[in-house]
Amino acid sequence: MKFGKYLVEKQRPEWSEQYVDYKALKDLIKESAAEEATAGVQNFSPRTTSLTVQRAADKRDSAEERFFQKLEAEVEKCGGFTARLVGELRERLKQLQGRVRAGADEAQRAELLEEAKSIGDQFLQLEKYVNLNYMGFHKILKKHDKMLPHSPCRQFYISHLHNQPWVQGNYSDLLVALSTVYSDLRGDAAAGQADEAAEGIVRSTTKYWVRMSDVSTVKHHILQHLPVYQYNKEGFSGDAQLINSVYLDNSSLELYHGRLDKRPNAIALRIRWYGPDEPSEVFVERKTHKETWKGDESLKERFSLREDQVLMYLDGDLPEEAIQQEMRLAGAPEEEVLRVSALFCEAQRTVDAKQLKPMVRTQYQRTAFQIPFDATVRINLDTNVCMIKENPEEGPTTASAGRWYRDPSLPVHRTEITRFPHACLELKLSLAEGEAPPEWVADLVDSGLLTEVHKFSKFLHGTAALFPDMVQAVPYWVDDESVRASMLMSAPEQPTVVDPSARDQQETIGHKPRKRLGEGSDDEEIEELRQPLLRQSSSLVGRARKHIAWTCHGSIPTVPNLGVPTLLSCRRWFSKPPMQPRPSSQLPTGEPPRRIEPKTFFANERTFLSWLHMAVTIGSISAALLGFSGSSKADPGAGRNMIEFIACILLPVAILMCGYALLVFIWRGEQIRDKAATLYDDRRGPLGLAAIIVAALSLIFLVAFADLIQLVRHHGDTPTPSPAPGPAAALAGGAGQAAAEAAAATAWSLLGMRAS
Missing domain, CATH: 1.20.120 (Four Helix Bundle (Hemerythrin (Met), subunit A))
Incomplete structure (x- = not known):
C-alpha cells in the first residue's frame, strides 16, 4: 500500500x-x-540572494x-x-x-x-x-x-x-497526572497494606520486550490499575527516573560467562546511582544466581557508599570499620550493620581475587508502577536503553585517570555504545501459592504488546555487543532480527580476531566486513526494525556457528570440508515439511527457551538407546541367520538361499537404523546445548525407516511367494514325497518367521515413536 x-x-x-x-x-x-x-x-543551482536586490527575470517561484x-x-x-x-x-x-x-x-x-x-x-x-x-x-x-x-x-x-x-x-507529565487521578479514584493509599513477609508467598519475575511505538499504550493500560511509583521527586523527569549502573568484570569476562551459563552462585557486581546529575551517593549491588528448579531464589543485596569512597573501596583501601561506624551513627539496627558488613567484606574480596574493574554501563529511564505498601504486582518499564563501554578505546582508562566511571567529558565513539531498540518491561508478582495473577495482568500479557524474553539481561546484551572479540558465547536473543540493526551500528568496521578457544567463533578469513546500517537503503533499515520479535528462523549467526562447529572440530584436519555436503544434506532433511500452522499458544516463539535441566539430555540418550535396541535386535537375527547358513552342512538349495537372502535384506536395515539414530542424537544434542527455540521431534525418520522395513518384508514375501510358485510348477499335480526337512530348511522357516516378527515389531515401534 x-x-x-x-x-x-x-x-x-x-x-x-x-x-x-x-x-x-x-x-x-x-x-x-x-x-x-x-x-x-542550472536553474536550481545554489545562489546568493540579497534583500536589497530584486530579481529581474522570472518573479514566479x-x-x-x-x-x-x-x-x-x-x-x-x-x-x-x-x-x-x-x-x-x-x-x-x-x-x-x-x-x-x-x-x-x-x-x-x-x-x-x-x-x-x-x-x-x-x-x-x-x-x-x-x-x-x-x-x-x-x-x-x-x-x-x-x-x-x-x-x-x-x-x-x-x-x-x-x-x-x-x-x-516530553508530555509524560500528562501520564503522571492521569496516574494520580486513577490512584485517587481507586483509593490506593488506603488499600495498599500488603505484608511482604507473609508465609506461602511465591515471587516470580518475568521480562518482556516492548516496541517503542507501543510504550505509551502499555503505560496507559498499567496506570489504570497501578500508580506511577516515585521514590523521590528530585531525580524524576516526568514519569521516569534516569538510572546508571556500572558493571564490574575482568579481562576474561568471568562474571559475564558465569551469568550467561547460569552457573550456580554466579554473581554480578554493579555500582548504581539515580538521577541525571553526577553521583553523590551510590549503591554497590550483588546479584547471586540460584537454581530455581531446586526451589532456591536468586538474591539481590546492596549497601550504599558515598561517591568519594567508591574508588578506595575498589582498591581495598576502605576499612570495614568506617562503614560500621557511619551506620551506627545514623541509627541503623545492629542486625543491619552486621549484614552490610558481611556483604561489604565479601564483595571487596571478590573484587580483589578476580581483579574486577568497571567494564560496561547500562543507562535507561525507568518508570515504576506499584501501589505503595503493596508488592503484589510491581512493574518496571525501562526506555531509552543504551549500553556504554566504561573504558574508552582511545584515551585514558578509568584506572589511569583515577576514576571509577567514565569521564562524561570524553566523546563516545560509535563502537563504544549500543542503543537497544526496544523498551524492557519487568513484571514482578508476589502471590500466595495457588493464587492466579490479576485479570488485567493476564490481559496485558496476552495483548500482543509484550514479547517474553526469558532471563533477558542488559548487562549480558551490552557485553556481547560491545566486546565481540572477548566473549566466548552470546545470549540467545542476539539472533533476533529486531536487534540486528542496533548491534550493527556498534560493530567494528573490520572483523575482529576471535580467540581460538571461543565457542562462538566466526571465520574471518575470506569474509567481507559487516555492512554498517548507514550503507543500506532506508527501506531495508525500516524493514529490519519491523521484523517480529524472536521470529522462528535460523539466523546467520546460528548457521555460521553450527557450520564452524561441524567443520572445525572434525578428526581429519587435512580435509576440512569433508563434512559439509553431509551437513547440508542433513539440514535439508531436518527442515520440516509444510504443515498446518499450530495455534499461537503452541508455537515455540511464544515460549522462549529456558534453562535446560539434566533430564533433558538423559531423555535424548534414552531415545537413542531405544533406537539402538531395535537395530541390534534386527542385526542380531541377521547375523545369526548368516552364521547358521555358513555352518550348515546341507547342500546349497532353496532353503539356504532363502536364509542368506533374508539376512542380506535385514542387515543393511539394522546398519541404517544405527547410523540414523546416531545422527539424530547428535542433532538433538546440538539443539539442546544451544537452547534453540525449535521443534525437537523428528517427523521424517520414523516414517522413512518404517517404510524401508515394510519394503524389506514385502520383498522377502514376494521372493518366497515366487519360489513357492516355481516349486509347484516343477512338481506338477503329483508331488513326490520329500525327505524330512534338514537343519537348514528348518532353520530357514524358523528364522524367517522370527525375522518377520522382529521386523514387524520394529515397524510398529517406529510408528509409535512418530506418534509420540
Whole structure:
C-alpha cells in the first residue's frame, strides 16, 4: 500500500485537515522534476540572494521553492495542532483532578473513570498522530532526494525536523497526572497494606520486550490499575527516573560467562546511582544466581557508599570499620550493620581475587508502577536503553585517570555504545501459592504488546555487543532480527580476531566486513526494525556457528570440508515439511527457551538407546541367520538361499537404523546445548525407516511367494514325497518367521515413536 493512501485511511474525520498534505507535496516534487527536465539543472543551482536586490527575470517561484514553502507550512501546522491539543488535555486533567479531590459517590466515580480513560485514549491518539506525520515527512523527503538528486535536502531537513517542539516535546507529565487521578479514584493509599513477609508467598519475575511505538499504550493500560511509583521527586523527569549502573568484570569476562551459563552462585557486581546529575551517593549491588528448579531464589543485596569512597573501596583501601561506624551513627539496627558488613567484606574480596574493574554501563529511564505498601504486582518499564563501554578505546582508562566511571567529558565513539531498540518491561508478582495473577495482568500479557524474553539481561546484551572479540558465547536473543540493526551500528568496521578457544567463533578469513546500517537503503533499515520479535528462523549467526562447529572440530584436519555436503544434506532433511500452522499458544516463539535441566539430555540418550535396541535386535537375527547358513552342512538349495537372502535384506536395515539414530542424537544434542527455540521431534525418520522395513518384508514375501510358485510348477499335480526337512530348511522357516516378527515389531515401534 502506498504511504499516501495509508495516511488518508488512518486519518480521523475531525483531524483530517491536520495531517500532512502528502499528495500536494508529492505533486510539487513531480512538477519540480518536470521543470528540471525542460529547463535543466542550472536553474536550481545554489545562489546568493540579497534583500536589497530584486530579481529581474522570472518573479514566479519555482516548483521546488513552492515545495519547501509548503513543507515548512505543513511542519508548522502539525506543531500548532499538537500544542493546542496538549493544552486542551492539560486543562481537562486539571479540572478532573479538582473534581476528584472534591469527593464523589459511586456513580460519580464511574463517570470520572470514564473521563480519565477518555483523556488517556486521546493522548494515545495524539501520539499516533505525531508518529504518523513524522514518518510522512521522512517519506516525502526521501522521495524528493530520489526524484531530484541534484539538490538533496533530506539530511539537513531531518535535523530541522528533529528540533521541532512537537517532535522533541516530553508530555509524560500528562501520564503522571492521569496516574494520580486513577490512584485517587481507586483509593490506593488506603488499600495498599500488603505484608511482604507473609508465609506461602511465591515471587516470580518475568521480562518482556516492548516496541517503542507501543510504550505509551502499555503505560496507559498499567496506570489504570497501578500508580506511577516515585521514590523521590528530585531525580524524576516526568514519569521516569534516569538510572546508571556500572558493571564490574575482568579481562576474561568471568562474571559475564558465569551469568550467561547460569552457573550456580554466579554473581554480578554493579555500582548504581539515580538521577541525571553526577553521583553523590551510590549503591554497590550483588546479584547471586540460584537454581530455581531446586526451589532456591536468586538474591539481590546492596549497601550504599558515598561517591568519594567508591574508588578506595575498589582498591581495598576502605576499612570495614568506617562503614560500621557511619551506620551506627545514623541509627541503623545492629542486625543491619552486621549484614552490610558481611556483604561489604565479601564483595571487596571478590573484587580483589578476580581483579574486577568497571567494564560496561547500562543507562535507561525507568518508570515504576506499584501501589505503595503493596508488592503484589510491581512493574518496571525501562526506555531509552543504551549500553556504554566504561573504558574508552582511545584515551585514558578509568584506572589511569583515577576514576571509577567514565569521564562524561570524553566523546563516545560509535563502537563504544549500543542503543537497544526496544523498551524492557519487568513484571514482578508476589502471590500466595495457588493464587492466579490479576485479570488485567493476564490481559496485558496476552495483548500482543509484550514479547517474553526469558532471563533477558542488559548487562549480558551490552557485553556481547560491545566486546565481540572477548566473549566466548552470546545470549540467545542476539539472533533476533529486531536487534540486528542496533548491534550493527556498534560493530567494528573490520572483523575482529576471535580467540581460538571461543565457542562462538566466526571465520574471518575470506569474509567481507559487516555492512554498517548507514550503507543500506532506508527501506531495508525500516524493514529490519519491523521484523517480529524472536521470529522462528535460523539466523546467520546460528548457521555460521553450527557450520564452524561441524567443520572445525572434525578428526581429519587435512580435509576440512569433508563434512559439509553431509551437513547440508542433513539440514535439508531436518527442515520440516509444510504443515498446518499450530495455534499461537503452541508455537515455540511464544515460549522462549529456558534453562535446560539434566533430564533433558538423559531423555535424548534414552531415545537413542531405544533406537539402538531395535537395530541390534534386527542385526542380531541377521547375523545369526548368516552364521547358521555358513555352518550348515546341507547342500546349497532353496532353503539356504532363502536364509542368506533374508539376512542380506535385514542387515543393511539394522546398519541404517544405527547410523540414523546416531545422527539424530547428535542433532538433538546440538539443539539442546544451544537452547534453540525449535521443534525437537523428528517427523521424517520414523516414517522413512518404517517404510524401508515394510519394503524389506514385502520383498522377502514376494521372493518366497515366487519360489513357492516355481516349486509347484516343477512338481506338477503329483508331488513326490520329500525327505524330512534338514537343519537348514528348518532353520530357514524358523528364522524367517522370527525375522518377520522382529521386523514387524520394529515397524510398529517406529510408528509409535512418530506418534509420540
